Amino acid sequence: MKPVFTIMSALLLAVIATVNSCPPSDRAALLAFKAALHEPYLGIFDSWTGTDCCHNWYGVSCDTESHRVADINLRGESEDPIFERAHRTGYMTGFISPEICKLTRLSSITIADWKGITGEIPKCISTLSFLRILDFVGNKISGEIPYDIGKLNRLTVLNIADNQISGRIPASLTSLSSLMHLDLRNNKISGPIPRRFGQLGMLSRALLSGNQISGPIPGSISRIYRLADLDLSMNKISGSIPASLGKMAVLATLNLDSNKISGTIPPTLLTSSIGNLNLSRNGLAGKIPDVFGPRSYFTVIDLSYNKFSGSIPRTLTVASYIGHLDVSYNHLCGRIPAGAPFDHLEASSFSHNHCLCGKPLRAC
Structure with missing residues (x-):
């Protein structure tokens, strides 16, 4: 009976292992994804062997119940x-194969900071509903954002x-109602910010700097209640600037530097x-x-390289805190107010104006 029992046990273990391993279709998709990439130095794909891609495959995680591939995390x-x-640090060439879209239960895809990955974002990525x-981030991916990413x-x-x-x-990006x-940043994106950008109600950070984006700042952005960091520089x-x-x-944080924005500063920005x-x-x-007051607290106010005229606001002296102030390269005139925050600022913060005087510049 022992040989029969041993055979039955072995068969049972084999069945359990098969049930608990990733489906062959997920394994095949991962291997096709790997085949489009070349990583010459670290050998991160050396562990991608065997039939079970849910076990000890570097950067791959599976759902504990369905055993489908849920996460690819390659940094x-x-x-x-x-x-x-x-x-x-890592270096990888090749491209992101559309075969990745066959992993239909993917929850996260991180293929970041490999410096040499080229090609486009697979258009089928918008079919991964989970x-x-x-x-x-940090590759050489080109092409456009999939039009139906929404x-x-x-x-x-x-x-x-x-x-x-x-x-x-x-335009469909504004339909990403869960986006936070x-x-x-730092691409070659052009054209305007979608007018309905304000529909991104859960957004807390919007970082769009270092592109070729044109047109106005949509007023709808102000409807994003949770937005804490906006960088359009x-x-x-x-x-x-919408008031x-x-x-x-x-x-x-509001960074709008190095654009073609005109008009005046809305007083609301300073209060x-x-x-x-x-x-x-x-x-x-x-x-x-x-319009500054006792509740004004700024780590940075940089207004340099504009066309501001008139004098420096005297109410700055009653602000709670002004860490860094730069009004250089404008058309300001008059006496620099005495006291904080002006007593810790350098002359470079006030240079190249029409007729400013007083410490830290020349005496009036």
């Missing part, structure tokens, strides 16, 4: 021992910064919850509103 910059032993995180109604993170993405921000973190944005941005409840305000290198004009 080229990591504290993982495989990087520490090699004394280097996807919550899409992170392709189908990913569970997506909370979209990070494609530091690539070579071109084209426009698709949007990072499109180093683009070609024109028009005026409604200064009425946003939690907006703490708001914003603590880091950078409006430098634009075409803003008029007077700096004299």
